Amino acid sequence: xxxxxxxxxxxxxxxxxxxxxxIGVGQDRIDRFxxxxxxxxxxxxxxxxxxxSGFGGTxxxxxxxxxxxxxxxxxxxxxxxxxxxxxxxxxKVRFPAPxxxxxxxxxxVDILDVSDVAGGxxxxxxxxxxxxxxxxxxxxxxxxxxVYL
Numbered sequence: 229x230x231x232x233x234x235x236x237x238x239x240x241x242x243x244x245x246x247x248x249x250x251i252g253v254g255q256d257r258i259d260r261f262x263x264x265x266x267x268x269x270x271x272x273x274x275x276x277x278x279x280x281s282g283f284g285g286t287x288x289x290x291x292x293x294x295x296x297x298x299x300x301x302x303x304x305x306x307x308x309x310x311x312x313x314x315x316x317x318x319x320k321v322r323f324p325a326p327x328x329x330x331x332x333x334x335x336x337v338d339i340l341d342v343s344d345v346a347g348g349x350x351x352x353x354x355x356x357x358x359x360x361x362x363x364x365x366x367x368x369x370x371x372x373x374x375v376y377l
Contacts, residue, residue: 230306234349234377237307238342245304245337250360251296253288255329261292275329288327293367294318297355300335301371305351311376316350319370325362332360340370348376 231237255275262268267289270277278286298315306313327333334357341352350372357367 230303230308232308234307234342234375237305237339237349237351237375240339241342243339245339247334247336247358248300248302248304250332250334251299253292253296253327253329253331253333255286258286258288258292258329261289261295265289265291267291283326283328286329288329288331290323290367293323293327293333293357294321294369296333296357297335297367297369297371300333300357301337301353301355304337305339305353305373305375307349307375307377309377310348313373313375316372316374318372319352321367321369323367325359325364325366327359327366331362331366333357333366334360345374348374350374 258272262272272286272289275286336356338354343350352372355369355371356365359366
């Protein structure tokens with residue numbers, strides 16, 4: 229969903245955009261992330277050893293979950309007619325629960341603030357990443373996106 233205008237985006241402050249689409253986090257994705265980041269810790273890659281870890285199997289890297297935020301948010305803070313949007317950064321980031329290999333994730337986006345910046349606006353929003361069947365979020369982050377008009 230793209231907002232029709234910055235004014236419409238401003239009116240969304242304090243509201244929730246609700247849950248998005250599910251994204252799968254299979255072992256293949258975890259393996260590829262390990263290779264891309266040189267983070268080959270056994271808890272992510274060794275199913276036999278991870279089965280005895282207390283997690284019951286391999287789990288995704290926290291930073292893999294974080295790297296999925298653009299896909300999980302997928303244009304939900306976009307403004308029609310904007311020249312571009314860029315990730316500006318993150319504030320508070322927490323990983324309250326693990327992501328087991330094979331899990332499905334989706335995100336709920338809450339718009340926290342829209343402020344003026346040179347050439348556009350900065351949007352601060354909370355992303356709460358849920359796991360299908362989980363009882364607590366797997367990631368909660370405050371993200372900043374700059375939308376240039």
